[in-house]
Amino acid sequence: MAAIDVKHLSHTYRGGFKALDDINLSFDAGVFGLLGPNGAGKSTLMRILCTLLEPTEGEVSVCGHDVMEDPMAVRSQLGYLPQEFGAWRSHRVEEVLDTLAQLSGMLDKPSRRQTVGEVLEAVGLGDVADRKVKKLSGGMLRRLGIAQTLIHGPKVIIVDEPTVGLDPEERIRFRNVLTNLGRDRTILLSTHIVADLGGACKAVALLDNGQIIFQGSPAELVQGAIGQVFQLSVSETELDDLEAKYDLVSTSIGSGSLVVRGISHEDELPPNAEVVEEPSLEESYMAFMAARGRSGAARQDEEHTDTEVA
Ligand SMILES: Nc1ncnc2c1ncn2[C@@H]1O[C@H](COP(=O)(O)OP(=O)(O)OP(=O)(O)O)[C@@H](O)[C@H]1O
Ligand SMILES: [Mg+2]
Numbered sequence: 001m002a003a004i005d006v007k008h009l010s011h012t013y014r015g016g017f018k019a020l021d022d023i024n025l026s027f028d029a030g031v032f033g034l035l036g037p038n039g040a041g042k043s044t045l046m047r048i049l050c051t052l053l054e055p056t057e058g059e060v061s062v063c064g065h066d067v068m069e070d071p072m073a074v075r076s077q078l079g080y081l082p083q084e085f086g087a088w089r090s091h092r093v094e095e096v097l098d099t100l101a102q103l104s105g106m107l108d109k110p111s112r113r114q115t116v117g118e119v120l121e122a123v124g125l126g127d128v129a130d131r132k133v134k135k136l137s138g139g140m141l142r143r144l145g146i147a148q149t150l151i152h153g154p155k156v157i158i159v160d161e162p163t164v165g166l167d168p169e170e171r172i173r174f175r176n177v178l179t180n181l182g183r184d185r186t187i188l189l190s191t192h193i194v195a196d197l198g199g200a201c202k203a204v205a206l207l208d209n210g211q212i213i214f215q216g217s218p219a220e221l222v223q224g225a226i227g228q229v230f231q232l233s234v235s236e237t238e239l240d241d242l243e244a245k246y247d248l249v250s251t252s253i254g255s256g257s258l259v260v261r262g263i264s265h266e267d268e269l270p271p272n273a274e275v276v277e278e279p280s281l282e283e284s285y286m287a288f289m290a291a292r293g294r295s296g297a298a299r300q301d302e303e304h305t306d307t308e309v310a
Helices: 042-049 071-076 093-103 109-122 138-150 168-181 218-225 236-245 281-291
Strands: 004-012 018-027 030-035 057-062 078-081 156-160 186-191 203-208 211-216 229-234 247-253 258-263
Touching: 004 042, 018 042, 018 203, 018 211, 030 042, 042 057, 042 156, 042 186, 071 078, 078 138, 093 109, 093 138, 109 138, 109 168, 138 156, 138 168, 168 186, 203 218, 203 281, 211 218, 218 281, 229 236, 229 281, 236 247, 236 258, 247 281, 258 281
Parallel strands: 030 186, 030 203, 078 156, 156 186
Antiparallel strands: 004 018, 004 057, 203 211, 229 258, 247 258
């Protein structure tokens, strides 16, 4: 029995917009990445898995429980960190978790204290247990978000866009926390900041316009992109020409010139460009989307296109 099992799932919103179209997915223990540009349907899929939205077609189960037939059983196995997570601002970190533990039915104080302590350690917030939530940094707040999903010992954790707005150091830290947690749980993570998945993921699924367009290991995604990613030194003026024709992934300043990395256009590289032998996951994702005519799909969040932070 897979921890998450999705068969022929489609979802049409009221008003007629089809946000998911015949999705088939299956996940066991480990970290899984759900990738896709804005509007691809990532949050819709996650909200269905969390029983917050009823699918219009297909079958979805979590730890063997159907989301439609037994939503309460699904919830007991599941922790969810939504795309927007806030609240509890004037409470202390420890209090937030203690209250949530009580709400999930842990009435024995000493064992609750122990669980809260363990969860705080797991996400690296042990040192700030008595700090007020409003005094946490953005990264700490996201980690508190993860902590709240863990309190009732769920087998499956669903995290929607966890790293938006975090600095590179916090993003790496967050990724490490998830990798550790993924050892004995299923973690489904959505993001359009591809670099954040790193090597932590066992498999990735690429969602575009409500359809799964790739499913496999990160290595397979990268393999498919070899030969499509180039590197080239250019001057400022050459850069404009290049940008008009190719999708550029990153630009860095070399000695006296700019070093750009980009994606081939219809299998053609710019003259004098070198092929990048080991493209990053992000570059591979861009190459994959470009091959489908979705040029620039990964670039809607300009702030995060620089692969140097990976
Ligand atoms: N309540 C709703 N009613 C109608 N359409 C909706 C509703 N919620 C989302 N949509 C549409 O469904 C599509 C998928 O939205 P969804 O939020 O699942 O995308 P996403 O992949 O999470 O995007 P993002 O990366 O921006 O978070 C979008 O076109 C969106 O406009
Ligand atoms: Mg979303």
